[in-house]
Amino acid sequence: MCADLSGIEPVIYKSGINVPYHWWAGDTASAFLTALRDRQTITAIKCGSCGMVFVPPRKTCPQCFTPNTQWLEVGPLGTVTAFTVARKQLAAIKDTVPVVFALVKLDGASTSMLHKLLLQNPSLAKAGMRVKPRFAQDRTGTILDIQGFEPA
Numbered sequence: 001m002c003a004d005l006s007g008i009e010p011v012i013y014k015s016g017i018n019v020p021y022h023w024w025a026g027d028t029a030s031a032f033l034t035a036l037r038d039r040q041t042i043t044a045i046k047c048g049s050c051g052m053v054f055v056p057p058r059k060t061c062p063q064c065f066t067p068n069t070q071w072l073e074v075g076p077l078g079t080v081t082a083f084t085v086a087r088k089q090l091a092a093i094k095d096t097v098p099v100v101f102a103l104v105k106l107d108g109a110s111t112s113m114l115h116k117l118l119l120q121n122p123s124l125a126k127a128g129m130r131v132k133p134r135f136a137q138d139r140t141g142t143i144l145d146i147q148g149f150e151p152a
Contacts, residue, residue, distance in 0.1 A: 031071070044108065046072060053110045075109075075133065080126065082127060102115065117131065117148060117150070133146045
C-alpha cells in the first residue's frame, strides 16, 4: 500500500557536492591542450573525407565517421557567431557576473568553440565581432589556458 503524498510540500535542499577526480583527456584532446599550454596555439583537426575542420578537435568526424588525422593551426583571429550574457551568479561561474559567453569561429575552422568574451561592458558584445585569444600567464593544460577572447 502506498502512502498518499499529494498534500506534502516538497522540501528542496541546496547543496554543493565536491567530488575530486582525474581523467585522461585522450590522444586528441591531450594534443590540443598541450599546444595551448606549451605553444599558445590553437590547433584543429581536419577530416580527410569531407574537409570539415574541428575546433576543439574531434578524433572521428561526426559527419562521415572518418578517423581524423590531419592537424593544423587555426586562428588566432576569429568571429563571434553567437553569445549570451550570464547575469546570475552560480557556483559553476567562477567570474563575477555579468559574464559574456560566446561561440567563436576561428579563422580556418568549420566549427565554433565556446569560451568567455573579455569585455568590460557586456553591451559591447556583438555577433560578427572579430576577436583574438588572450592566453593565461600560468598555463596548466586545460581550456582555461585561454583566459578568453578579446576584441581584435
